Amino acid sequence: xxxxxxxxxxxxxxxxxxxxxxxxxxxxxxxxxxxxxxxxxxxxxxxxxxxxxxxxxxxxxxxxxxxxxxxxxxxxxxxxxxxxxxxxxxxxxxxxxxxxxxxxxxxxxxxxxxxxxxxxxxxxxxxxxxxxxxxxxxxxxxxxxxxxxxxxxxxxxxxxxxxxxxxxxxxxxxxxxxxxxxxxxxxxxxxxxxxxxxxxxxxxxxxxxxxxxxxxxxxxxxxxxxxxxxxxxxxxxxxxxxxxxxxxxxxxxxxxxxxxxxxxxxxxxxxxxxxxxxxxxxxxxxxxxxxxxxxxxxxxxxxxxxxxxxxxxxxxxxxxxxxxxxxxxxxxxxxxxxxxxxxxxxxxxxxxxxxxxxxxxxxxxxxxxxxxxxxxxxxxxxxxxxxxxxxxxxxxxxxxxxxx
Amino acid sequence: xxxxxxxxxxxxxxxxxxxxxxxxxxxxxxxxxxxxxxxxxxxxxxxxxxxxxxxxxxxxxxxxxxxxxxxxxxxxxxxxxxxxxxxxxxxxxxxxxxxxxxxxxxxxxxxxxxxxxxxxxxxxxxxxxxxxxxxxxxxxxxxxxxxxxxxxxxxxxxxxxxxxxxxxxxxxxxxxxxxxxxxxxxxxxxxxxxxxxxxxxxxxxxxxx
Numbered sequence: 001x002x003x004x005x006x007x008x009x010x011x012x013x014x015x016x017x018x019x020x021x022x023x024x025x026x027x028x029x030x031x032x033x034x035x036x037x038x039x040x041x042x043x044x045x046x047x048x049x050x051x052x053x054x055x056x057x058x059x060x061x062x063x064x065x066x067x068x069x070x071x072x073x074x075x076x077x078x079x080x081x082x083x084x085x086x087x088x089x090x091x092x093x094x095x096x097x098x099x100x101x102x103x104x105x106x107x108x109x110x111x112x113x114x115x116x117x118x119x120x121x122x123x124x125x126x127x128x129x130x131x132x133x134x135x136x137x138x139x140x141x142x143x144x145x146x147x148x149x150x151x152x153x154x155x156x157x158x159x160x161x162x163x164x165x166x167x168x169x170x171x172x173x174x175x176x177x178x179x180x181x182x183x184x185x186x187x188x189x190x191x192x193x194x195x196x197x198x199x200x201x202x203x204x205x206x207x208x209x210x211x212x213x214x215x216x217x218x219x220x221x222x223x224x225x226x227x228x229x230x231x232x233x234x235x236x237x238x239x240x241x242x243x244x245x246x247x248x249x250x251x252x253x254x255x256x257x258x259x260x261x262x263x264x265x266x267x268x269x270x271x272x273x274x275x276x277x278x279x280x281x282x283x284x285x286x287x288x289x290x291x292x293x294x295x296x297x298x299x300x301x302x303x304x305x306x307x308x309x310x311x312x313x314x315x316x317x318x319x320x321x322x323x324x325x326x327x328x329x330x331x332x333x334x335x336x337x338x339x340x341x342x343x344x345x346x347x348x349x350x351x352x353x354x355x356x357x358x359x360x361x362x363x364x365x366x367x368x369x370x371x372x373x374x375x376x377x378x379x380x381x382x383x384x385x386x387x388x389x390x391x392x393x394x395x396x397x398x399x400x401x402x403x404x
Numbered sequence: 405x406x407x408x409x410x411x412x413x414x415x416x417x418x419x420x421x422x423x424x425x426x427x428x429x430x431x432x433x434x435x436x437x438x439x440x441x442x443x444x445x446x447x448x449x450x451x452x453x454x455x456x457x458x459x460x461x462x463x464x465x466x467x468x469x470x471x472x473x474x475x476x477x478x479x480x481x482x483x484x485x486x487x488x489x490x491x492x493x494x495x496x497x498x499x500x501x502x503x504x505x506x507x508x509x510x511x512x513x514x515x516x517x518x519x520x521x522x523x524x525x526x527x528x529x530x531x532x533x534x535x536x537x538x539x540x541x542x543x544x545x546x547x548x549x550x551x552x553x554x555x556x557x558x559x560x561x562x563x564x565x566x567x568x569x570x571x572x573x574x575x576x577x578x579x580x581x582x583x584x585x586x587x588x589x590x591x592x593x594x595x596x597x598x599x600x601x602x603x604x605x606x607x608x609x610x611x612x613x
Binding site for chain 1: 411415418419421424429430495496516522523529571573582588589593597599603610612
């Protein structure tokens, strides 16, 4: 009976044809390395966030008086197994961002953003950006001290536009800040709008962008680690079962690490200070954003001028966005590009150093180091056009031409 | 190969620093004698600690998640009728509105309403709490918290044990969670290995190896 029903459905929906054409006949390079699995891990992390979020929203109350208790009493102590769901959601957000960062750096390393995949990269950038917004808005919801004061600091960032020479007089920054908060101070209105954004608008945008990202990947095929495009008619392996099972096995390993943190080490993902209910009259000793924003935070604060700091950290984001156009070299993948590889190492080390510096006290030495690593971060992007020109020279000297 | 090792080590070290043990970020450390730490970490003493809490702390501090309210609130007949309506753990806004007079009296005496201690164990940890309750002025100069427990370290440790029992899952619950964790992780690892082995066989049959 079920078998017949399945066949009836399959004949109408043409599922097995779709499976054959999209999974089996779809050819990918044989030599995909481990970092290529970060993509599917990010997808699974997203699914985990959606599922756990649906359960959390059943018990969470977006009200300044009850938000903290609903998160820390109802969810953590009263309803069976909701502690697990909250742990999964909190650790999941951090893992999601970590995987997205690794995915971004993998893309940079293998030059996966090059023609014809520029749009894939740009859509991916917006996924990253919306993801940061989602994480930020979700961070406010437990209404603890860190949530509250973290958001106070975040909503103050736009006001640094107001210290600009001429446009500062317009008070654009303050307007944005007030608009974000829904008033002059953080309160019920702020919580309400961030709640709405976090559970509806931002995830929906993310879903749309992720869908478009997948479509683009499918349309252009997966890039290969050695930078050579495969001829899909002659070479390549079937996506299923060759890649699906390989990445499926990696995925199990990833989930094992993830659940290790969920069950045994939530200290970082549900930080101690956030078990203190939000108190507008008590400023905590050290306020630093979450780790995934620390690199930008360090850039912002290691530059003495507020407005310039604002410009620089926005510049970092914009440089990331226009990366496919900065790098116009004919060579692909850091494997074939020693100069690019060296600058990639500079980029990785600068990003990590900026993140670590963000959690340290703002001494003059740290500000100096922050400034140096900011330069290191930006030097990667600035060096790309120069490297590209040099590589065009080598490429032509070896007999390659623009039409290849 | 060298590159793989380099990037793997770099990534692992990075996430170890940001997620597990940030050796660069400032830390505050408080010491606690071993014998008292043992008491604070023992669920046995939670009940005794609750009694001590009611005697020494409940005049100013509530523990709402344990349905333990201020002494003067506990004596108020309104509390029972409210609890019938809202459950044992009253919503914060209801509690603060109904018993505003009691809370305001405390505010006048101490400069601010002494905080509810439902989650304080998770915020401060046992060492800080032990030191602070024992000698508030030494840990936080200028605080309005009176030195109620000075010279009674063992009883202080028992109060910490009580606060811990409010915040942390019970012994059996914790054991259950640990088993759940081990089983989940074990299942995932076994599945990963099985997928890998099955893939090897499948690819051999397809001639793709």
